[in-house]
Amino acid sequence: MMYRHLFSKPSKQAPGEGDSINAKLLLQAGFIHQELSGVYSWLPLGLRVLRKVENIIREELNNLGAQEVLLTALQPQENWEKTGRWNTVDVLFKLPSQTGKEYALGPTAEEIVTPLVGSFLQSYKDLPLAVYQIQTKFRDELRAKSGVLRGREFLMKDMYSFHETSADFDEYYAQVIDVYLKIFNRIGVEVKVTEASGGAFSNKISHEFQIITPAGEDQLIACAKCRFAQNTEVATLAVGEACPKCGGELIATKGVEAGNIFDLNTRFTDAFKIAVTTASGERVAPHMGCYGLGVSRLVGAIVEARHDERGMIWPDSVAPLTVHLVSLGSGEAWEPVLEKSKDIYRTLMASGIEPLWDDRSDVSAGEKLAAADLIGIPYRVVISPKSLAAGGVELKRRDSIESRIVSCDEILGLITTKSVGPSL
């Protein structure tokens, strides 16, 4: 991708409107654009991150055997009446239509997925099963805040599982915890598996996957050593006590809830009168579980957790691109820099690593390097008269302060193997 073709170039000035670090950095870098309070469009670089997060989630859920669907945002009022939620979910957008009917604009999908899956269920042999979607959700928040962490329109992965027995649900629930940890690990963020309220549908606790950051809205009691935490809403332990999992010290901290998983019991299958026949001929309502992951929120949480005063620092797995190629020089020194840059661009492209190449000749070196730091692509390769004189190009990882000169032949090996050595 040529930097000069990018229509949404980073700005030199920090934006006025950002209400949080993630909003400020994502706006300034041209990753998102605000349309309304809490409503953001995704621009080319931001969309690339979003898609990479999506695809990691998709791969892991497909491996688990979950089936991807795409449910509707417009939902019938009568379904929400059946579950008794039409007038109780305060963030539910209600959409009048020319037909005289009102629709719900989906903040979640239990009211759609339960009768849908139910229409295909016959016997216990059809269970367990899980379906998921990655879909835009809508919440009529009185106050949107914290950039893409809490918006009125956002991208979410929601999964629903159906089981013959609660024991089978419990087993699946534990499996999903492992899959979620795998997803967060691949995305490059650390999470606390946090005990939280099970909500209105269950006496059991539920689990939230909290990314620790001062921007978080949730107050936690968390282990300083392991993944254990409790949301203060349900905390039974106190700061200074020993972690029940590992004995580490419990501390007070804040988190962003990137995912949550909980027990729906038969709350929704009862409401829609869904039942399957068991092996012994009984009719039972399937036990449901619900598993959310905030996709756009996760992008914001990554920024909150990984940035410095110069900009964002993307994990390799979800970075918009892997290499930021910066050509520097002027006058008669420009031509050899450009030639060498072209070689490297082609070599990278040929091996499937698409770089962002800044070959602008009308912009200062300082401005180009500042843009690279702001955008936060993992590898920066600078080609300049100085680097060529030193025998190659300057390679630097965004998450390191050190750089080194490497020969052009070396670059590919250093980037693809991600083994740039301890100094980078």
Place this chain on the structure above:
Amino acid sequence: MMYRHLFSKPSKQAPGEGDSINAKLLLQAGFIHQELSGVYSWLPLGLRVLRKVENIIREELNNLGAQEVLLTALQPQENWEKTGRWNTVDVLFKLPSQTGKEYALGPTAEEIVTPLVGSFLQSYKDLPLAVYQIQTKFRDELRAKSGVLRGREFLMKDMYSFHETSADFDEYYAQVIDVYLKIFNRIGVEVKVTEASGGAFSNKISHEFQIITPAGEDQLIACAKCRFAQNTEVATLAVGEACPKCGGELIATKGVEAGNIFDLNTRFTDAFKIAVTTASGERVAPHMGCYGLGVSRLVGAIVEARHDERGMIWPDSVAPLTVHLVSLGSGEAWEPVLEKSKDIYRTLMASGIEPLWDDRSDVSAGEKLAAADLIGIPYRVVISPKSLAAGGVELKRRDSIESRIVSCDEILGLITTKSVGPSL
């Protein structure tokens, strides 16, 4: 993919609710599920088709140099006031919110994309540029009809281009016609490039890409030989006259509009006071073009154009899967069939061709073969005691009535090369 794992299995009965061939077949085959009139969820097999159509469009638009974004569905009322369309677009959903503001729920994105792109534009050097998105759109249709051909919620690709001059726009417009023809060609449908009204923003004609089918809502005068057509709304030619492009005979027919492209002139850049500086220092409003493609509609149009009395007939490029593997047999003949089927399943998977494998032993041969015809995957491979006795498996293309026995070693070559010969 194991057929028995698929939660949304085809039904033996045609559905009551389908209002068109595409709705009936997509519903019966478990590709979609109706939530409201004109509002359909996409189930695993249907979603696979949708994604393949999406990806073909994405590839071709990226090749053209267009930049992908994801704009918002929630749009500010004030933007629609600025363009004067808040009260004139009769299908515009207006969404009240707790904040007291009303939002538009996007049926199109000019009101978002124009100020967004405008905020990044400085001089003529930033032009031309084009951005596109593949996004769910909403239309408050008084009457939804024809299955996924005209719904209240649907997936659409919308692209917007920005130019310094109208001459530059004209050139780009012609390029997009070629790209669209490439897309339709890859998807496997024939279209008529149809002259239609330019709408309110231009005196020029616009072009619609019409798929010829009796289910179409649009009346056309079309050439029987080439791609030329006129929408009767603007027709200057009559049935029986000679085609101005090729001399072929003009006939009356019906089409589904799968795409349209048109000139927005400076209608929206004027409304939002967007201007760029030209080389001579003037400030001019960029000339815009708009290019739509109905993604979910296209899936319906393919079904309308390609089906028979037994079911759907997917083009190879967008079929949910490429091979439908059907294992038949019972009693002691079942074991060898199952073994051979496993071999073939593994061989196909190893070469990147994921089959849909129906290994159910509690269902009749007739039911399995009927399901295969209904789903319409391009290649059907039947493994049965009879085929094994004849030396292999029975290979049949969905679009042919003939089948033949091929050895197991042959299958891969016949499927990957798509050269099953004239008899298939």
